[in-house]
Amino acid sequence: MGPNALWLTEWLCQNMHLTPGMRVLDMGCGRAMSSIFLAKEFGVQVWAADLRVKPTDNWQRIRDAGVADLVFPIHAEARSLPYAAGFFDAIVCVDSYVYYGTDDLYFDYFVKFVKPGGQIGIVVPALTHDYDGPVPEHLTREQPSGGVFWDEECWYLHTADWWRYLWARTKLVDVEAADAMPDGWRLWLQHYRVVAAAGTKRCASEIEALEADRGRYLGFVRMVARRHRER
């Protein structure tokens, strides 16, 4: 459902402390690949929550992957989560937080579902550098294949600093990491090439834009924060 969820999950987890038996919310899990990965690689109990992919679909995949005892699919809207405050030991969002979390006030709502002292980690498609003025021309122009990379969704692209500020200013967490993936654009490009090769989508304009950009602006950011302990 986007650039390889497994690579992104693995990269995010390098900055997170996950130990067997932890209760982890995988918010916006899509087809639950990240959830299955987390269960298999870290032995954590994963609550695979998504709005668009139905829990019944994910349950089948989870059983096929042999992790039915560790991954629980749940249908949920990010703004009306059915969980208790402090229920989770950790929260991860792989390539989904941009769809619900860029609002100034969302984090205040979201953070309370992780217990005090627990980590929240996200990985998002992002800007590696800010641009002055209009969006760089090589991202908005018509590509040789005829498509345009920069569509309405692209307004969710922000820099690591932007993300850090969004969370740090709330004073609810310590932001432990907010960095861009080195050569993240190559991973993104590789994903589009795989999709194009698989024949499910052409992705020509995306590939052309990423090749023109070469990581000047496009990439991935991961951010990990720890909720303050209650005083």
Add this chain to the structure above:
Amino acid sequence: MTDNQEELATLLKHEDFPLSSKYDPQWVIENEMGPNVLWLTESLCEVMDLKPGMRVLDMGCGRAMSSIFLAKEFNLQVWATDLWIKPTDNWQRICQAGVQDRVFPIYAEARSLPFGHEFFDAVISLDSYHYYGTDVHYLEFHMLKLLRRGGQIGIIVPASPQDLPHPLPDHLDDEWYWVNSVDWWRHQWRRYPELDVERADALPGGWDLWVRWHEFLEAPRGGARPEENNELAQLRKDKGRYLGFARLVGRRKE
């Protein structure tokens, strides 16, 4: 233990319910939402196949006493689901009871449950199913598909041992209008082709439990005062003719 606490403990001890009798009466009072849910849960578990580690939906769990009981006594993994009581409230109770590794509070409406099809090994509902499950389509549209094939659903609901005439008998207030008979419940569940109804009977001693529950609640105040506890007065007049419980267990066909 004060005299009062001792009296409470005695009233809550029930020879038929050795498991429920272990629980702190004060805790039961603080979290009650109706006739002792521990007795009801124990009654239901006697006639269901529940094995440690099973994934169980406790639908309409209220303050999650039933969920905590299921986790402690049968080592089940329980999704404690309710619409009225918030999961954050229940989470505190669950953590205090020390079963936070296997009871998970979830906020949900009975007609839009957020779970996957065939996720649960069993579904139970204590004294709540009558609030959402009397529609003939409810089992098909909302509930049974969440249960794995071959899994059991069990409920206990207030029900009349015989058909309740309307207008209601003189000794019953109009507020009892919603009570269905045990036969009605049996018929309702038997209609659905995907369910084998294994049991659909009046809960033995149901009326007695209900009366005893009120006596337990009244004890701290020095006994029942009918003007304050209309329900107990009506129960006593009723003598179990119309007020009791139905206990139903069905199995989703393979």
